[in-house]
Amino acid sequence: MFLPSLEQWIIQKRREFHRYPELSFNECMTQKRIMDSLKEFGLESSSIAGTGVVAEITGNGPGPCIAIRADTDALPIQEEESDHNGEYISCHKGVMHACGHDGHTAIVLGVARMLFEKRHEFSGKVRLIFQPAEEQYPGGACQVIEHGGLEGVDAIIGLHIFGDVDVGNVRFCPGPFMASSNDFSVRIIGKGGHVSTPGYCVNPIEMAADVISRARLESARKVDPSRHVFGFGAVTGGTRSNIIPDEVQIFGSFRTFNEMDTVTIENALENILGSIMNKYSDKDLAGVPSYELDVLHGYPVLVNNPDFTAAASRLLKQLFVNVDDNASPIFGSEDFAYYLRQVPGMFLFLGTRNPEKDIIENNHSSSFDLDEAVLMQGVQILCSIALDFLKKPEEYIY
Known part of the structure; x- marks a missing residue:
């Protein structure tokens, strides 16, 4: 041929x-x-x-x-x-x-x-x-x-x-x-209700906002910004402007050049979530708030x-x-x-x-x-x- x-x-x-x-x-x-x-x-x-x-x-x-x-x-x-x-x-x-x-x-x-x-x-x-x-x-x-x-x-x-x-x-x-890829999702569980009675609610949207505002700053404090990137890509939760939902999910990703930095950022995220749960805890509402963190470690x-x-x-x-x-x-x-x-x-x-x-x-x-x-x-x-x-x-x- x-x-x-x-x-x-x-x-x-x-x-x-x-x-x-x-x-x-x-x-x-x-x-x-x-x-x-x-x-x-x-x-x-x-x-x-x-x-x-x-x-x-x-x-x-x-x-x-x-x-x-x-x-x-x-x-x-x-x-x-x-x-x-x-x-x-x-x-x-x-x-x-x-x-x-x-x-x-x-x-x-x-x-x-x-x-x-x-x-x-x-x-x-x-x-x-x-x-x-x-x-x-x-x-x-x-x-x-x-x-x-x-x-x-x-x-x-x-x-x-x-x-x-x-x-x-x-x-x-x-x-x-080339960096490792690590995707994560956080399910934040609060207590829903009407926005006119916030005292009866534990607002997961406010907690999610706290996570988003604190996590990137904390990751930069723990790991040099030249060695990693960290960000959020999606937030889901709620149905109407005057209804506080029971839960919210946030999705993000971070990338690093060594496993130690990966562990450091993951631990920092866990610590932030624990701190925020304590901040919003209500002694009259057992088990609220709470969270579920899932980290998917992708390519190394x-x-x-x-x-x-x-x-x-x-x-x-x-x-x-x-x-x-x-x-x-x-x-x-x-x-x-x-x-x-x-x-x-x-x-x-x-x-x-x-x-x-x-x-x-x-x-x-x-x-x-x-x-x-x-x-x-x-x-x-x-x-x-x-x-x-x-x-x-x-x-x-x-």
């Missing part, structure tokens, strides 16, 4: 994935397209984690194994038409590749094709993981791991395309690079292995101009963190922002798009690290 040039091919693939996006854990046709794309140049693959794909390229002799991961799911966003996307705008109403996962998938397909052609030039193995459901907790990475996706793997690499990073710029750092902190990152940095600075190996960590979270808990490796960002082409929207925007020039650069980055690792793994993992 005649195949177009690698760059043309990965652009075609990216546009195909963009045109037919699928939500987390529902990437059935995406899975088939990936497997068919690999088969085009002779690489067999198999399913993993339900709607994921795994394939392996074996070199010319024994050696270590490095894994390369792409995420494949889209978001529940209605795509806006633009001057760029007329040929590939989403055909699925309310679903869009607004986070670059179509680009990640195309890049790793390009890596697969390039390394398959070079398989007689290196020793060891390259495992390609096309992972479902990065966007929806609990994420697909844990399922990949549970199904043996990292068995025999010595290291792993991945990248993410970002709309707020200038096109072609590469960013990463050793150690914590993503920690790049320092030795692996240092070796990759030396290589990338030789190959590319704009490489920042001391980038500031961000408060976004990623389930790639689970892989890095199992094996050494790194995660990096690749910029796609290009005002000259009017590509300026950030990830998760309904107008997000890629400068497709970064696709080939992504292939070159991942291939270069993988081949260098297979040639001299002792420089990456001590």
Whole structure:
């Protein structure tokens, strides 16, 4: 079968994935397209984690194994038409590749094709993981791991395309690079009644207001603001302006770069709630007020292995101009963190922002798009690290 040039091919693939996006854990046709794309140049693959794909390229002799991961799911966003996307705008109403996962998938397909052609030039193995459901907790990475996706793997690499990073710029750092995500809900139970007789009521709305006003200040007092973010996203309760409800629910989230800060903020929230309950307690009303706090610990902190990152940095600075190996960590979270808990490796960002082409929207925007020039650069980055690792793994993992 005649195949177009690698760059043309990965652009075609990216546009195909963009045109037919699928939500987390529902990437059935995406899975088939990936497997068919690999088969085009002779690489067999198999399913993993339900709607994921795994394939392996074996070199010319024994050696270590490095894994390369792409995420494949889209978001529940209605795509806006633009001057760029007329040929590939989403055909699925309310679903869009607004986070670059179509680009990640195309890049790793390009890596697969390039390394398959070079398989007689290196020793060891390259495992390609096309992972479902990065966007929806609990994420697909844990399922990949549970199904043996990292068995025999010595290291792993991945990248993410970002709309707020200038096109072609590469960013990463050793150690914590992306934050943990922690969502919480608080159910505050008081005693309802009419607003004209507040003495007979314990108003949960007033208590919720106290929680909201105090919690962020207390979290900033306990944990340096540069190391965390904390905020509320929803408040529900009540039906009419003159009726005090029996209960209110508030929902929020906080993110940190280490587990100690996570525990500190969670404990601070518990202490604030206990203090507020005491403040509003009524000796004539047994059991009122009270609260229920539920904290969902999502993806953990993503920690790049320092030795692996240092070796990759030396290589990338030789190959590319704009490489920042001391980038500031961000408060976004990623389930790639689970892989890095199992094996050494790194995660990096690749910029796609290009005002000259009017590509300026950030990830998760309904107008997000890629400068497709970064696709080939992504292939070159991942291939270069993988081949260098297979040639001299002792420089990456001590």
